[in-house]
Amino acid sequence: MSITTEETGPPAWRLLLGYVRPHRWALLGGALLSLMTGATGLMLPLVARDLIDDLTDDRAITGALLLMSALVVANAVLGALGSYVLRRTAESVVLGARRSLSSYLLRLRITAVDRSEPGDLMARITSDTTLLREVTTDSLVGLGTGGLTLLATVTLMGFVDPVLLGVTLGVIALAGTVLGVIVPHINRASRQAQDAVGLMGASLERVLGALRTVKASGAEPREERALHDAAQESWRQSVRAAKWSAAAGNTAGLAMQIAFITVLAVGGARVATDAIDVGTLVAFLLFVFYLMSPIQQVVGALTQYQTGSAALARIQEALRLPAEPADGPAALPTPGAAPAALAFEDVRFRYADDLPYVHHGVTFTVPAQGMTAFVGPSGAGKTTVFSLIERFYDPGSGVITLDGRDLADWELSRLRASIGYVEQDAPVLSGSLRDNLLLGNPEADDGTLTRVLKTTRLDGLVARLPDGLDTLVGHRGTKLSGGERQRVAIARALLRRPRLLLLDEATSQLDAVNEAALRDTVADVARTTTVLVVAHRLSTVTAADRIVVMDAGRVRAVGTHRELVTADPLYAELAATQFLATAE
Numbered sequence: 001m002s003i004t005t006e007e008t009g010p011p012a013w014r015l016l017l018g019y020v021r022p023h024r025w026a027l028l029g030g031a032l033l034s035l036m037t038g039a040t041g042l043m044l045p046l047v048a049r050d051l052i053d054d055l056t057d058d059r060a061i062t063g064a065l066l067l068m069s070a071l072v073v074a075n076a077v078l079g080a081l082g083s084y085v086l087r088r089t090a091e092s093v094v095l096g097a098r099r100s101l102s103s104y105l106l107r108l109r110i111t112a113v114d115r116s117e118p119g120d121l122m123a124r125i126t127s128d129t130t131l132l133r134e135v136t137t138d139s140l141v142g143l144g145t146g147g148l149t150l151l152a153t154v155t156l157m158g159f160v161d162p163v164l165l166g167v168t169l170g171v172i173a174l175a176g177t178v179l180g181v182i183v184p185h186i187n188r189a190s191r192q193a194q195d196a197v198g199l200m201g202a203s204l205e206r207v208l209g210a211l212r213t214v215k216a217s218g219a220e221p222r223e224e225r226a227l228h229d230a231a232q233e234s235w236r237q238s239v240r241a242a243k244w245s246a247a248a249g250n251t252a253g254l255a256m257q258i259a260f261i262t263v264l265a266v267g268g269a270r271v272a273t274d275a276i277d278v279g280t281l282v283a284f285l286l287f288v289f290y291l292m293s294p295i296q297q298v299v300g301a302l303t304q305y306q307t308g309s310a311a312l313a314r315i316q317e318a319l320r321l322p323a324e325p326a327d328g329p330a331a332l333p334t335p336g337a338a339p340a341a342l343a344f345e346d347v348r349f350r351y352a353d354d355l356p357y358v359h360h361g362v363t364f365t366v367p368a369q370g371m372t373a374f375v376g377p378s379g380a381g382k383t384t385v386f387s388l389i390e391r392f393y394d395p396g397s398g399v400i401t402l403d404g405r406d407l408a409d410w411e412l413s414r415l416r417a418s419i420g421y422v423e424q425d426a427p428v429l430s431g432s433l434r435d436n437l438l439l440g441n442p443e444a445d446d447g448t449l450t451r452v453l454k455t456t457r458l459d460g461l462v463a464r465l466p467d468g469l470d471t472l473v474g475h476r477g478t479k480l481s482g483g484e485r486q487r488v489a490i491a492r493a494l495l496r497r498p499r500l501l502l503l504d505e506a507t508s509q510l511d512a513v514n515e516a517a518l519r520d521t522v523a524d525v526a527r528t529t530t531v532l533v534v535a536h537r538l539s540t541v542t543a544a545d546r547i548v549v550m551d552a553g554r555v556r557a558v559g560t561h562r563e564l565v566t567a568d569p570l571y572a573e574l575a576a577t578q579f580l581a582t583a584e
């Protein structure tokens, strides 16, 4: 899938100039070196003419020969230096684009991520930015230096013989018309080829992210086909682009050959009528020969730009996705910071304009400190309450306040620094156990870490593992059990010293002993912190200070377990049938 945005932004070259601007001096240096390379090349025909004249007039040719040798060496050295500087600059442009794009993607709003394929976004950072390299050197510099060299060559040719120049330009103009038709095709094919690479990234991410399920479902052949189709489509479009590029390159080459032959014929006739001498014709033919390189450079720049602008357009689309403000990291609450109070006032919310409302006016208050459990049937909107508190989404109407202050008025990083969030599927990132635990607070000291490991009963696991905290947990923590992953997620949240802890309880995955231990931990934390739990266990709800019963996007009752069992039929039914009643 590719991102679809309605807006049309500024043209691709504007974005390219933005990336190039910090490196403009290096680029200019590289371009100057290229120009000097071109100039040394251009001087050769003139020296050659002198050499022929010297020969014809029986003069010594040593000087002309020495000059020619010096020019050839200078041409090679300047050429090598120029191409190094340009390539280095182009790599820096790619680096800049990758940095800014990856920073941007990390700040994407969750709504934007909901609508995109991570694999496709990944392809935009890795594959599309790579194409900027060629656009910078071949396209920008090629157009600049090639254009200037072309102009200089044409001017010199005009001085040598305006008639022959007219003949040459006539042939080039014809070729230019043909190129005008070819070039847009390259852009379209390149765009489709890059989209197909994005599609492949998305398919790959889909498969690798759920490889166990794919294997267990025997779905490998189908997924393989999807991957192959995307690869095939990229091939097909790249080949189409190659076909048009080849046609463009050859049109330019052919035009030069025709120009060469025409100049030879017309020039020969002019020599025969004594309008010009042989030296002038040779010099002109050498100029036509030298014209080849800048023309090919300009044509290459135009075709390359088509590929690059397709990539730039894809990068631009990613940069138009809605992102959160970049307000920098905020300090975590100091130890012993006061717990937070929370309130929802008539909150209405839906995930997208074309989706039905999930919250139809949710209202509740949670005082600072203590444990509040959210219960309700599946799909009632409990997890959505947590997503709104974290401001992954903003409510359509109504107000959510933390410490009496509207969430919209909080600096986002400060808001999130106050909260510890344990998601239901308790994600663990690849890396070591220590990296995972310290993800939310890299500065936590060893004493705190040991204490948290103990409260979450992870100390036994760490002692058992051969590399202890430095054990690598595998992609998405596959080397840990479900229960361990969950405890790691809780430990990670606790290490942030949250003033508000959001715990989306897993529906399973904890054995009775660990569940009892965790209940004690959460009860302990609730003495100094405000704890909100989406509860699936009877042991959790009975331990809660208050329970919010949600149904179909509304709060239908608030109370304690004892009160609700008699007062609310839905709660009574949930308590009797749905809670996983273990470890009381």
Ligand SMILES: Nc1ncnc2c1ncn2[C@@H]1O[C@H](COP(=O)(O)OP(=O)(O)OP(=O)(O)O)[C@@H](O)[C@H]1O
Binding pocket: 114, 351, 352, 355, 358, 376, 377, 378, 379, 380, 381, 382, 383, 384, 385, 534
């Ligand atoms: N990112 C999303 N985009 C669109 N719809 C969503 C999204 N997340 C959840 N929903 C929908 O919102 C509704 C409420 O979901 P929510 O996860 O809040 O329910 P829940 O009460 O936590 O359920 P459960 O107990 O099964 O976890 C569901 O109908 C769900 O399909």
